[in-house]
Amino acid sequence: MARPDKRDLLGACIWAGATLAAVAVSDSMLLRTILGVPMVLLISGHIVLRAIGVRTTSLSEHLAYSIGASLAVTVAGGFVLNAIGSLTSLGWAFWYLAVATAAMLRPAGNDAVASKPAWLGPLQIRPWQGAAVALAMLVATGAYALAIHDQAAERQFKYTEFWMLPPASSDPGQLVIGVRSAETQAQQYDLDITLDGKPFAVFRSLTIAPGDTWVRKIPVPILTTKQLAEARLYRPADNKLYRRVSALVPGT
Amino acid sequence: MTRVHSNADIAVIPVRSWLQSCLAVIGPDLRGSSADATPEPANPGWIATLCLVVAMGLLLIVAGHGAGRRGDAVAPLLFWSGVVLAVVPTSLRIAWPNVARSERLFVLILLAEALLYLKTVYSPTGFAHHDEFLHWASAEDLATGHRLFLSNPLLPIASAYPALEIVTTAIVKLTGLSIFAAASILLAVLKGTLMAALFLFYERITGSARIAALACLTYMGCSTFVVFESGFSYESLGFVLCMLILAVEAASKDLVGREKSAALGLIALLLASLAVTHHLTAAFVAIYLGMLAALEALRRDVSLRLEARIAMGLTAVLAITLPLLWVMASGSSFTGYVGPVIETGFKTLMGKIFGTGIPPSEHLGAPSQPLGMRLTTLLAILLLSLGLATGFFRSLAMTAPPYLHAGWLPIHGILKRRWRDSRVVLLTVLACGFPISIAFRLTVNGWQIGNRMGTFVFIGVGLVVAVGIIHFWQGRASRGWRLIGPCAALAVIVLGGVTAASLEPIRGPYKVASDSQSIEHMGIETARWTKEWLGPGNRFTGDRVNRLLLAGYGRQDVRTKISEGIFAARAFRHDKLGSDELYALARSDLDYLVVDLRLTTAPPVLGFYFEPWESEQGTRLTAAELLKFNDVKGVTRTYDNGYLIIYNVRGLHGAP
Structure with missing residues (x-):
């Protein structure tokens, strides 16, 4: 009796090992994606189908079942890794290596996975057909890039963000005031700050370009009682109150 | 008698033939061939x-x-x-x-x-x-x-x-x-x-x-x-x-x-x-x-x-x-x-x-x-x-x-x-x-x-x-x-x-309370601002769309209720904050409320601003209802971009 062919399982083990190595030492997203995505969504399921001896009659069926089994392996991995507190990158890489190794070391049984070629069969592809498919992929990718560009260019609302944060416990006595512009052109602002209704600080003719942020830390006296700090942003161009914010300064 | 019978037959024949035609249409006869005549390969x-x-x-x-x-x-x-x-x-x-x-x-x-x-x-x-x-x-x-x-x-x-x-x-x-x-x-x-x-x-x-x-x-x-x-x-x-x-x-x-x-x-x-x-x-x-x-x-x-x-x-x-x-x-x-x-x-x-x-x-x-x-x-x-x-x-x-x-x-x-x-x-x-x-x-x-x-x-x-x-x-x-x-x-x-x-499969300008059509750059940037300047994990509530943006882009701890049994919509409705709502806010652990003044510009597309089951569906929100927090003691106005305002309500529970 011929020994069952385990080359695919060996390949899966090597792939899982390479994924582990990439996760451990590489920051390359491309390399990790090339190794990691097939591991999560296909290879781990193929290993399981081989391990339990599921018979498939076509490549499409084998691919569909492999993806389903991969999802099951990954969900199971999530619970196992959660139980041992290892839901991390390395934890996942070790999980897939463990699954692949266990399938590889499993005693030989009825591992027969029939793979009758029934996907596209013996296709005779002509150059224009290959070129048309390549062009189609290029058009679809280009269209996606265009969609991203359109989204990035969309600015329905023009606005200026204005904020005031109360003193943080790590930095008592400091109010934080900020202005960020999302207007279409640079704007000039005047900024008044009051403390319990009394003038406290003034900033005149702040010019802020679109996309720029102006932030200041304003020291405030700490009294025994709480004080209300208020800030008003004026637009000198049309001489009107544009934004207003407030914060409580805690007492001692 | 014979004459009556033949009249009935004349009346029944068209009905019967109509019935038979109907039965022939829905009937269980299998006329077609389901087999594919063309074998592999594909074209x-x-x-x-x-x-x-x-x-x-x-x-x-x-x-x-x-x-x-x-x-x-x-x-x-x-x-x-x-x-x-x-x-x-x-x-x-x-x-x-x-x-x-x-x-x-x-x-x-x-x-x-x-x-x-x-x-x-x-x-x-x-x-x-x-x-x-x-x-x-x-x-x-x-x-x-x-x-x-x-x-x-x-x-x-x-x-x-x-x-x-x-x-x-x-x-x-x-x-x-x-x-x-x-x-x-x-x-x-x-x-x-x-x-x-x-x-x-x-x-x-x-x-x-x-x-x-x-x-x-x-x-x-x-x-x-x-x-x-x-x-x-x-x-x-x-x-x-x-x-x-x-x-x-x-x-x-x-x-x-x-x-x-x-x-x-x-x-x-x-x-x-x-x-x-x-x-x-x-x-x-x-x-x-x-x-x-x-x-x-x-x-x-x-x-x-x-x-x-x-x-x-x-x-x-x-x-x-x-x-x-x-x-x-x-x-x-x-x-x-x-x-x-x-x-x-x-x-x-x-x-x-x-x-x-x-x-x-x-x-x-x-x-x-x-x-x-x-x-x-x-x-x-x-x-x-x-x-x-x-x-x-x-x-x-x-x-x-x-x-x-x-x-x-x-x-x-x-x-x-x-x-x-x-x-x-x-x-x-x-x-x-x-x-x-x-x-x-x-x-x-x-x-x-x-x-x-x-x-x-x-x-x-x-x-x-x-x-x-x-x-x-x-x-x-x-x-x-x-x-x-x-x-x-x-x-x-x-x-x-x-x-x-979907209601509107084509991307268009912002619409009030329309889920995906309400998600646009300014709302996203405001949610990102909360993460950058307030840090993640603050307890927020607001309308349905801004809650989503705050949870996703802002990584905030977003709540649909002020406290047990009191949904957020109650706090945002009415020109004045009622004593019940104020009490609920003061007793809650909420840090911030987000208010979107764009909600007052048109009726909600989906029919509601906060929850599908909100009690005042069909009534438009007003600016007075949303801006009432300006006058509530203990509530401060942390952020304002002209459309979206973030109110700090920690002062209601004694914190700054």
């Missing part, structure tokens, strides 16, 4: 051409979205031209006779992926749909917290069904991709797998690749296919697992011995995964497999071996017990989550039918779509109904014993519990849910039930319509209108799936 010329045509369609769709963003009037023309270009040629090729099996499957997957692309380019760099934000927040929690079952106040039940987040974060952790990128890859793989599983399932139970392809095409006409089942949401993963379970179960029907055990092992694995993925889908699979086992027990033609019957019973027991065990183990309140939705939906439907009490929200009316979209949806429903009427008895006849083939004998045989495959009987009966789901969709409160039902009912609808087309509409010698008509009808059905999928 690469057609495949290449269709790839190019679909790509051009996608380019037009993107151009349509771009024009919509700019407010150009040409947007609908560009968008719908693209949809027609992507859908019609592929649908015609899939439905055409004498096409190789592999080519049909390839083009089916191509069309399914094109429809996913259509949904994705609506928002190409981030999530856009309500449920996607809920699962995004859970996935972020899992990725950063490295723990399962963290609470999700926006969707409490989701923490008990973490499979989608587990698979997504596994990809994120191994690859370093963002959650959106990982989710996009996962959804593309799931869509292809769903098509393959559906095709394999239909092919296995009908023995015909052509019927399988037509059934899959019909399935794409389901209102949930294009958007709802393509979103980053647990049902997208759950439904793929469901179809894989059904496909493996159908494929294993003739297996014996070790092969049968292996298939059972795979089904058990998939069932266990489904139990922790999605409650409703797990319930459907439990009902399906339970009823399948019951039908097998009822069947009188006992051709099935005892071993196969035991396997079927075992599968049913697993399908029923695993989700129940998980509900008990996780402590999730499935009935508390689903129960009120079903109760309100049924009450509304019964109220409409019998003219009894209808909930007030029902009088608000459903949001409307452009006329062309509504007409396409109606035409698709009409065509589906015709397919169901002509396919129902034929579908049953297909599984009747071969010795019962004349006239209505196959149906008599089925009624006497004689059939060959219980799956076909069950799916044919399941298709009867289609008119019920449509009835629910016609109500505001029952819409959700009708929509969710559609996902499962269409498994049966696909089979019945495909059988109707093959055995009635096309018949033995399909040429001329008999050839083109049904193929074109299927293309319209798929287009109906696109038009029924």
Whole structure:
């Protein structure tokens, strides 16, 4: 009796090992994606189908079942890794290596996975057909890039963000005031700050370009009682109150 | 007497002939040939051409979205031209006779992926749909917290069904991709797998690749296919697992011995995964497999071996017990989550039918779509109904014993519990849910039930319509209108799936309380500001859309309630903050409220600002209601961009 062919399982083990190595030492997203995505969504399921001896009659069926089994392996991995507190990158890489190794070391049984070629069969592809498919992929990718560009260019609302944060416990006595512009052109602002209704600080003719942020830390006296700090942003161009914010300064 | 008799006969003859014509239309005769005359291989010329045509369609769709963003009037023309270009040629090729099996499957997957692309380019760099934000927040929690079952106040039940987040974060952790990128890859793989599983399932139970392809095409006409089942949401993963379970179960029907055990092992694995993925889908699979086992027990033609019957019973027991065990183990309140939705939906439907009490929200009316979209949806429903009427008895006849083939004998045989495959009987009966789901969709409160039902009912609808087309509409010698008509009808059905999928499929300017159409740059930037300047994890509440943005982009701890039993809407309504609301706010642990003044500029598209069940639906919010917090002692105004204001309410609980 011929020994069952385990080359695919060996390949899966090597792939899982390479994924582990990439996760451990590489920051390359491309390399990790090339190794990691097939591991999560296909290879781990193929290993399981081989391990339990599921018979498939076509490549499409084998691919569909492999993806389903991969999802099951990954969900199971999530619970196992959660139980041992290892839901991390390395934890996942070790999980897939463990699954692949266990399938590889499993005693030989009825591992027969029939793979009758029934996907596209013996296709005779002509150059224009290959070129048309390549062009189609290029058009679809280009269209996606265009969609991203359109989204990035969309600015329905023009606005200026204005904020005031109360003193943080790590930095008592400091109010934080900020202005960020999302207007279409640079704007000039005047900024008044009051403390319990009394003038406290003034900033005149702040010019802020679109996309720029102006932030200041304003020291405030700490009294025994709480004080209300208020800030008003004026637009000198049309001489009107544009934004207003407030914060409580805690007492001692 | 004789004269009277002959008059009666004259009156009866036309009625009888009309009745016979009707019976001939719906009758169970199987006229067509389901076999594919053309063997492998596929035609690469057609495949290449269709790839190019679909790509051009996608380019037009993107151009349509771009024009919509700019407010150009040409947007609908560009968008719908693209949809027609992507859908019609592929649908015609899939439905055409004498096409190789592999080519049909390839083009089916191509069309399914094109429809996913259509949904994705609506928002190409981030999530856009309500449920996607809920699962995004859970996935972020899992990725950063490295723990399962963290609470999700926006969707409490989701923490008990973490499979989608587990698979997504596994990809994120191994690859370093963002959650959106990982989710996009996962959804593309799931869509292809769903098509393959559906095709394999239909092919296995009908023995015909052509019927399988037509059934899959019909399935794409389901209102949930294009958007709802393509979103980053647990049902997208759950439904793929469901179809894989059904496909493996159908494929294993003739297996014996070790092969049968292996298939059972795979089904058990998939069932266990489904139990922790999605409650409703797990319930459907439990009902399906339970009823399948019951039908097998009822069947009188006992051709099935005892071993196969035991396997079927075992599968049913697993399908029923695993989700129940998980509900008990996780402590999730499935009935508390689903129960009120079903109760309100049924009450509304019964109220409409019998003219009894209808909930007030029902009088608000459903949001409307452009006329062309509504007409396409109606035409698709009409065509589906015709397919169901002509396919129902034929579908049953297909599984009747071969010795019962004349006239209505196959149906008599089925009624006497004689059939060959219980799956076909069950799916044919399941298709009867289609008119019920449509009835629910016609109500505001029952819409959700009708929509969710559609996902499962269409498994049966696909089979019945495909059988109707093959055995009635096309018949033995399909040429001329008999050839083109049904193929074109299927293309319209798929287009109906696109038009029924969402209110506004074309990206446009901001709209008030319209979920995906309300998500735009300024709201996203405000949510990002909270993360940058306030840090993540602050307790926020606000309107429905800003809550989503704060949970997703802002990583804030977003609440729908101020405190137990008091929903956020109460704090935002009325010009003055009532003492009850002020007391609730003071007693709560909320840090911030977000107020969106754009809500006052138009009525809410979906009919509500905060929750579907808010009490003051139909009443527009005013600026005075939203700005009343300016005058509340202890409340400060932390952020203001002219449209969105963030109020700090910590002062109400004594903190700064």
